[in-house]
Amino acid sequence: xxxxxxxxxxxxxxxxxxxxxxxxxLSMVSLFxxxxxxxxxxxxxxxxxxxxxxxxxxxxxxDGTVTGYVPGEKGAPGIVEAMMKGRTDAVAMIGSKAIxxxxxxxxxxxxxxxxEYAGRGGDYSGPQVYCDSNGTCTEQKxxxxxxxxxxxxxxxxxxxxxIRPFKPFRPVSGSWLEFDTAxxxxxxxxxxxxxxxxxRQYRVPGxxxxxxxxxxxxxxxxxxxxxGYFQPRIYMRLDELRxxxxxxxxxxxVDRMRGGGTNLELYLQPGSDELQxxxxxxxxxxxxxxxxxxxxxxxxxxxxESELRIMRLIFLGMALLVLLIGVAGIxxxxxxxxxxxxxxxxxxxxxxxxxxxxxGIVLAETLLxxxxxxxxxxxxxxxxxxxxxxxFGSRFPSLQGTAFPWEAGVAGVIAGLIAGVLGGLIPxxxxxxxxxxxxMRA
Amino acid sequence: xxxxxxxxxxxxxxxxxxxxxxTKVLKGQGEPRTILSGVDFTVHAGQSVAILGRSGSGKSTxxxxxxxxxxxxxxxxxxxxxxxxxxxxxxAAALRSAEFGFVFQRxxxxxxxxxxxxxxxxxxxxxxxxxRRKRRQQVMDALEQVGIAHLAKxxxxxxxxxxxxxxxxxxxxxxxxxxxxxxxxxxALDTETGNLVVEVLLNTTRQGCGLVLVTHDHDHARKMGRxxxxxxxxxx
Numbered sequence: 001x002x003x004x005x006x007x008x009x010x011x012x013x014x015x016x017x018x019x020x021x022x023x024x025x026l027s028m029v030s031l032f033x034x035x036x037x038x039x040x041x042x043x044x045x046x047x048x049x050x051x052x053x054x055x056x057x058x059x060x061x062x063d064g065t066v067t068g069y070v071p072g073e074k075g076a077p078g079i080v081e082a083m084m085k086g087r088t089d090a091v092a093m094i095g096s097k098a099i100x101x102x103x104x105x106x107x108x109x110x111x112x113x114x115x116e117y118a119g120r121g122g123d124y125s126g127p128q129v130y131c132d133s134n135g136t137c138t139e140q141k142x143x144x145x146x147x148x149x150x151x152x153x154x155x156x157x158x159x160x161x162x163i164r165p166f167k168p169f170r171p172v173s174g175s176w177l178e179f180d181t182a183x184x185x186x187x188x189x190x191x192x193x194x195x196x197x198x199x200r201q202y203r204v205p206g207x208x209x210x211x212x213x214x215x216x217x218x219x220x221x222x223x224x225x226x227x228g229y230f231q232p233r234i235y236m237r238l239d240e241l242r243x244x245x246x247x248x249x250x251x252x253x254v255d256r257m258r259g260g261g262t263n264l265e266l267y268l269q270p271g272s273d274e275l276q277x278x279x280x281x282x283x284x285x286x287x288x289x290x291x292x293x294x295x296x297x298x299x300x301x302x303x304x305e306s307e308l309r310i311m312r313l314i315f316l317g318m319a320l321l322v323l324l325i326g327v328a329g330i331x332x333x334x335x336x337x338x339x340x341x342x343x344x345x346x347x348x349x350x351x352x353x354x355x356x357x358x359x360g361i362v363l364a365e366t367l368l369x370x371x372x373x374x375x376x377x378x379x380x381x382x383x384x385x386x387x388x389x390x391x392f393g394s395r396f397p398s399l400q401g402t403a404f405p406w407e408a409g410v411a412g413v414i415a416g417l418i419a420g421v422l423g424g425l426i427p428x429x430x431x432x433x434x435x436x437x438x439x440m441r442a
Numbered sequence: 443x444x445x446x447x448x449x450x451x452x453x454x455x456x457x458x459x460x461x462x463x464x465t466k467v468l469k470g471q472g473e474p475r476t477i478l479s480g481v482d483f484t485v486h487a488g489q490s491v492a493i494l495g496r497s498g499s500g501k502s503t504x505x506x507x508x509x510x511x512x513x514x515x516x517x518x519x520x521x522x523x524x525x526x527x528x529x530x531x532x533x534a535a536a537l538r539s540a541e542f543g544f545v546f547q548r549x550x551x552x553x554x555x556x557x558x559x560x561x562x563x564x565x566x567x568x569x570x571x572x573x574r575r576k577r578r579q580q581v582m583d584a585l586e587q588v589g590i591a592h593l594a595k596x597x598x599x600x601x602x603x604x605x606x607x608x609x610x611x612x613x614x615x616x617x618x619x620x621x622x623x624x625x626x627x628x629x630a631l632d633t634e635t636g637n638l639v640v641e642v643l644l645n646t647t648r649q650g651c652g653l654v655l656v657t658h659d660h661d662h663a664r665k666m667g668r669x670x671x672x673x674x675x676x677x678x
Contacts, residue, residue, distance in 0.1 A: 004571030011566050019554035347550045348567065350511065351613070352539020354532050357568040437506035440546055440625070 005357050012348075013364035020337065027333040027366075028373045031419050034326025035370075035377035037319040038415040043381055043408035045312045050402065053304050057168050058228030061267055061298040065166050066276065068266035068295040075286045080264050081238065083279055084160040089272055091161040094238060095263035097211040098156040100219070101204030105149020108202055112153045114230050115198050152198040154191075155231055156210060158238040166267035167227070172196070174223025177237055187240040189219045195232035196224045213245040270297070323415055330423030334366055338427045345431045346439035359428035366424025367417065374416025378409050456523055457484045458620055458652045459508060464517035466503055466675075477503045479675040480517070485621060490644060490653040492663035495672035501656040502625055504672065508654060509542050509623045510534040539569040543614030543622045543651075545643070547629040549606040551598040557609045558594040561585060564616050584612040588642050604635035611642055621652040628662060640665055 017024050053063070061067050070076050077094060084092040099107050109118040131137040162179050163169070169176070177190055189208075191199065198204075199221075207216045219236070227233060268276060280293055338345070345358055353361075382404040389402060461483040468475045477500045485491055495501045506512045507519070510529065519527045521541065529537065543564075551560045561581045565572065572580070585591040588608040598606055607627060614622055624643055628636030640655075640662045647653050647667075655666055663669045671678045 005568040007571055008566045008568040015555065015559075019552075343550055344552055347552075348563065349535065350509070350538065350544050351564040352535050352567040352569045352617075354535040354568060356532070435512075437503070437511040440511070440544075440550070441502050441506070 005360070008353075009357060009360045009364040010368075012361045013368055016341075016361070016365045017368060023333050023337060024369055027330040027369055027423070028376070030329030031323075031326035031370060031373045031416070031423070032377055032380075034319075034323035034419060035374050035412050035415045036380055037322040038316075039377050039381040039408050039412040040384075041312070041315040041319040042411035043385060043405055045308060045315065046405035046407050047385075047402055048311075049304055049308050050405075051396070052308070053300055054168060054170075055228060056300045056304065057298075058170075058226070059167075060300055061166050062168065063298055063300040064270040065298045066266075066268040066270065066272065066295055067298055068264075068268065068276070068279075068293065070264040070266065070283060070294075071288060071292050072264050074288055076264060076283055076288055079282050079286065080266065080279070081160065083275070083282070084266070086161075087275075088161060088165075090266065090268040090275055091159060091163050091166060092238075093163065093263075093265040093267070094158045094160075095265065096156045096158070097153060098208050098234065099151050099153050100199070100206075100208045100234075101151025101202070102149040103151075103207060103209060103216055104146060105151050106146040107149075107151045107153035109153055109198065109232065112155050112231055114194055115152075115201060115232070150202060150204045152195070152202060152204055152232060154195050154198075155229075155233045156241075157233060157235050158241040159235060160238050163235075163267065165269075169225040169227050172224040172226055174221070176223055176225065177235065179237060183237060183239040183243065184220070185243060187217055187219050187236050187244070188222045190223045190225055190235045191221060192225060192227040192229055192233040192235075194230060195234055198232050210241065210245055213241075215244055217244050266295075323419060327419045327422045330366055330369065330419060331426060334362070334424055334427035335430070338362065338430050341431075342434055342439055345434050346436045349434070349436045350440060355432040359432040362428035362431045363421065363424040366427070367420035370416040370418075370420025370423070371413070372416075373419075374412045377416070378412040381408060381412065457486050457520070458489075458522065460484045460518075460520040460523075461508070461514075462518040462520070464504075464507060464514045464519070466500070466507060466512070467515050477675055478507070478514070481672075481675070481677060483508075483670075483677070485652040485654060487620065487652055488647050488650045489668065490647045490655065490666040492655045492657055492666035492669045493672060494657065494660070494663050494669060499672040500675045501672050505623050505625050505654065505656050508621075509544060510538050536569055539564070539567055539617060541620050543611075543617065543619035545607070545611050545614050545622065545624040545627045547626040549598070549603075549610040549630075551606055551609055553598055556595050556597055557585065557590070557601065557605075557612075558582070560598065560609055561613045561616050564613050580616055581612075584616040585609075587615055587645075588612045602635075603631050604638060607631060607635075607639050608642060611639065615646060619651065621654065622646055624653065624655045626656055626658065628657065628659060636662065 057063065070080060072094075080092045081094070084090055097112060101107070109115055159177070159179075162177070164176065172193060174190070177188060187208075206218055208219045209216050219234075225235075227235075266279075276295060280290070280295075283293055284290060348358060348361075349355070385402070385404050461481055464478055464481040464483070465476065466478040468477050481500075481504060483504070493501050493504065503512070507514050510526075514527065517527070518525060521537065526534075526537065551557075552563070555563070558578075558581050561584055562577055565577050565580060582591055582594065585594055588611050590605055590608050590612070593601060593605060593609075596605075598609070601609065607630075611627075622643060627643065628639055631639060636659070643653055643655065644665060653666070655662065657663055
């Protein structure tokens with residue numbers, strides 16, 4: 001239950017606001033701009049942070065995720081596959097290469113480069129020499145040069161499970177891979193935007209040759225996603241890949257030195273230490289050195305916060321300046337109002353109201369005004385965001401589906417309260433000091 | 443202790459309020475000026491007292507000391523026998539609400555409120571809280587007491603001077619005070635309306651309320667049970 005004093009303050013404060021609508025409106029106008037500035041800065045910073053975070057998370061993984069990189073040697077792919085199979089708290093991405101299009105031809109973007117740079121690499125026909133860690137060097141046999149043809153080269157990523165809980169891929173069209181259905185003989189693939197662009201641009205035949213696979217396959221494209229990579233990539237289920245490539249290809253030393261071979265990338269939910277330890281132990285058991293197994297926690301937010309902090313502080317400083325002008329406005333109107341209401345305040349004290357409560361009423365009025373203004377500013381901010389998204393959302397895919405951040409709402413309410421207190425404090429003190437006897441006698 | 447007063451029909455057990463040797467000095471920018479000098483004053487329940495005096499004689503200052511608007515520099519103030527001379531502001535406000543009803547020469551009605559809301563002002567003062575229905579009943583009773591219940595929804599600007607003063611009296615009565623302090627309540631009214639207002643105030647004493655009336659009007663003063671005259675800060 002509210003106390004009598006609090007109720008009295010609210011009732012009288014409400015009466016005061018109703019009785020002086022124009023004054024209330026005038027003090028709200030200046031305050032509105034100040035609160036709106038705070039809301040806009042806070043919302044802008046939150047949205048920018050989320051957009052940047054989403055971009056970072058697309059590549060690095062969601063904040064808190066444990067990522068692991070394991071060399072694809074000495075049976076490691078088999079161990080990883082076996083351990084990750086059927087799990088939802090951890091997913092392995094096994095990377096390889098594939099060529100989509102005419103068989104036996106040189107792809108348009110040889111090496112899986114972005115299509116913007118396709119054909120600009122030139123040919124290097126000199127000898128290729130690789131040296132091992134002991135300094136023993138061997139010359140590698142040049143691969144046979146293939147004729148140019150209608151094919152594109154993509155990075156192929158086979159997944160043991162749904163990666164989206166760890167990497168928030170944004171759907172562009174179609175649908176994502178389903179992992180709870182039976183594997184299909186025609187592997188279902190999802191393209192990233194660059195791969196989709198290649199297929200759209202070059203109209204290659206629907207045949208795919210996976211590096212290390214025995215046969216060409218005819219994939220079914222189920223969808224396109226935005227994955228944050230500039231190189232063409234395709235995603236598929238590992239069990240569907242195994243139909244055509246029964247054994248996990250192991251990386252040879254030469255592959256590793258060329259930057260090729262099988263890449264094992266792991267994504268684990270936070271707190272999966274036990275799984276991580278077990279995996280490390282098994283990999284160590286087959287001879288993978290500990291220093292080649294890299295596990296780390298993704299700290300996307302930390303990275304973003306340090307980048308955004310300075311920018312946010314600058315804008316917040318500017319917003320506070322505008323808010324200060326709003327406070328000056330409400331203070332000005334408040335002081336004028338107290339001067340006008342001297343008799344009312346003296347009378348209220350005469351009929352038994354304490355100085356404190358009288359000050360509380362003046363503060364209640366400015367606080368109510370501040371809160372009302374904050375509500376309007378928050379509403380205007382949220383509406384403005386919706387309008388901006390409608391107008392510019394298509395240009396900034398990372399902003400699609402963005403909701404008005406609650407932090408901006410909280411900042412607006414706090415700004416309204418602070419402005420109410422700052423703008424009402426001096427008028428409240430003045431009101432409390434009005435001498436009853438002098439006023440009532442005048 | 444039993445006291446007998448100059449109004450022979452009234453006999454009461456203990457004074458409602460008692461001032462002993464009250465002195466008030468006005469300290470302004472110039473020389474300090476003694477407004478009240480060793481004033482003794484007593485009011486009993488059901489008693490009406492008129493205070494006469496020229497302008498600047500200290501009548502209103504005395505009333506503001508009685509009504510706890512201000513503090514005396516010297517002397518003692520007893521209310522129901524309790525010494526409240528050095529009462530903290532918060533308790534003084536509570537006593538103003540519970541014990542006193544004030545009527546002023548200027549009515550001090552808030553123009554944006556109706557007559558009923560103006561009367562209710564005395565109930566919405568942070569000294570306790572009663573439900574809206576009860577408050578409304580109290581307000582209507584007070585307006586009924588001064589004979590203007592039918593004007594409850596009227597704004598002050600639509601009321602005559604006499605009606606406005608009666609609203610102000612209803613505001614003073616709504617908390618059923620023990621003492622009414624009226625500072626020249628008929629000063630802004632014509633004779634007939636002034637008489638009506640004095641009648642309304644006198645009615646309150648018949649219910650046991652004390653009345654202190656500051657006035658320049660000897661006719662109104664004579665209607666009171668006791669008449670005192672202040673001159674140079676002292677009662678004659």
